[in-house]
Amino acid sequence: MISVRNITKSFGGVEVLQGLSFDVPRGKTAVLLGRSGSGKSTMLRCLNLLEHWDSGEIEVDGRSLGGERLADGKWRRWSSREQAQARQHIGMVFQQFNLFPHMTVLQNVMCGPRKILKKGVEESRTIAMNLLEQVGLADKKDQYPVFLSGGQQQRVAIARALAMRPQVLLLDEITSALDPELVGEVLEVVRDLKREGLTMVCVTHEMHFAHDVADEVIFLEGGRVVEQGDPREVLVRPSTEQLKRFLARFHAQGVMAGKEASL
Ligand SMILES: Nc1ncnc2c1ncn2[C@@H]1O[C@H](COP(=O)(O)OP(=O)(O)OP(=O)(O)O)[C@@H](O)[C@H]1O
Ligand SMILES: [Mg+2]
Structure with a gap:
C-alpha cells in the first residue's frame, strides 16, 4: 500500500531524512521508532504531503504521491488542489x-x-x-x-x-499528551482498526503497544532505517548496537518484561 524509496529532506542545510526506504503492505501496521529528532514526524508529514521531500519517491496504492513523472523524465509537483485531494485518502492524527x-x-x-x-x-x-x-x-x-x-x-x-x-491512517504519538490511565482506551481503538485491516503507520514510544500492534517495526536513527523487522524479533533480540541502546532504557524500566516468554 505504501512504498517509500530513498526519501531525503533537509531543513536549513541539515539532512534530517537521509535516504529513507520502507514498505507497508495493505492492511498492515508499521511502527516507526527512534529517538527524538530521528525524523519520524518528518517522515509522516511527507506521507501526508504536509512536507515536501527533496528527492526520492513515495507511492500509495500504486500511485506516485506528490507529483508525477512526465514523459520527458521531469517531475511535476502536484498543484495544491491535487495535494488536497490526495490528502483526503491519508488520515492523520x-x-x-x-x-x-x-x-x-x-x-x-x-x-x-x-x-x-x-x-x-x-x-x-x-x-x-x-x-x-x-x-x-x-x-x-x-x-x-x-x-x-x-x-x-x-x-x-x-x-x-x-x-x-482513508486508505491509510498515520498516527504521530497519539498517546503522548495523555495521562497514563487514558492511554489504554485510545490504543484499544487502534487495535480494533488493525483487526479491521486498516493500513497504518504509527509513531509511538509505547513499546508494549509497538510489540503488540506492529506487523513491522522500523527503527530510525539520523533519518535512516537502521533496523527493521517483526517486533517479536527485533524488539526482543535487536541485532544492531543502535537499537540495543535505544531499547535498553525500556528494558531497564521493565516495559518489555515477559515479552521474551511470548516468542
Ligand atoms: N519545520 C522544520 N524546520 C526546521 N527543522 C525542522 C523542522 N521540522 C523538523 N525539523 C528538524 O528535523 C529533525 C527531525 O525532526 P522530527 O520532528 O521528524 O523528529 P522526531 O523523530 O519526530 O522527534 P520526536 O520524537 O521528538 O517527535 C529535528 O532535528 C528537527 O529539529
Ligand atoms: Mg515527532
Whole structure:
C-alpha cells in the first residue's frame, strides 16, 4: 500500500531524512521508532504531503504521491488542489487532538464528509454516528471538546480522521499528551482498526503497544532505517548496537518484561 524509496529532506542545510526506504503492505501496521529528532514526524508529514521531500519517491496504492513523472523524465509537483485531494485518502492524527473547539463532537466528525466529501447532512450524520459508536463515544455526540477527557478527545480525533474513509491512517504519538490511565482506551481503538485491516503507520514510544500492534517495526536513527523487522524479533533480540541502546532504557524500566516468554 505504501512504498517509500530513498526519501531525503533537509531543513536549513541539515539532512534530517537521509535516504529513507520502507514498505507497508495493505492492511498492515508499521511502527516507526527512534529517538527524538530521528525524523519520524518528518517522515509522516511527507506521507501526508504536509512536507515536501527533496528527492526520492513515495507511492500509495500504486500511485506516485506528490507529483508525477512526465514523459520527458521531469517531475511535476502536484498543484495544491491535487495535494488536497490526495490528502483526503491519508488520515492523520496528532499528539495534540486538534479538534474544532466551537463544534460539538458530532459536528467535528461530520464536517469532513459534509464539507470535503460533499455528502448530505443525513448521510454525514450516519457516518459520524457509526464511528462515534465504534470509538465508544456515541453518548458524547452533543458535547463540546473542552468537556471531554484527553482520551475521549483523541478518540474523537480518530473518528474524525476515519470519517474521510482513508486508505491509510498515520498516527504521530497519539498517546503522548495523555495521562497514563487514558492511554489504554485510545490504543484499544487502534487495535480494533488493525483487526479491521486498516493500513497504518504509527509513531509511538509505547513499546508494549509497538510489540503488540506492529506487523513491522522500523527503527530510525539520523533519518535512516537502521533496523527493521517483526517486533517479536527485533524488539526482543535487536541485532544492531543502535537499537540495543535505544531499547535498553525500556528494558531497564521493565516495559518489555515477559515479552521474551511470548516468542
Ligand atoms: N519545520 C522544520 N524546520 C526546521 N527543522 C525542522 C523542522 N521540522 C523538523 N525539523 C528538524 O528535523 C529533525 C527531525 O525532526 P522530527 O520532528 O521528524 O523528529 P522526531 O523523530 O519526530 O522527534 P520526536 O520524537 O521528538 O517527535 C529535528 O532535528 C528537527 O529539529
Ligand atoms: Mg515527532
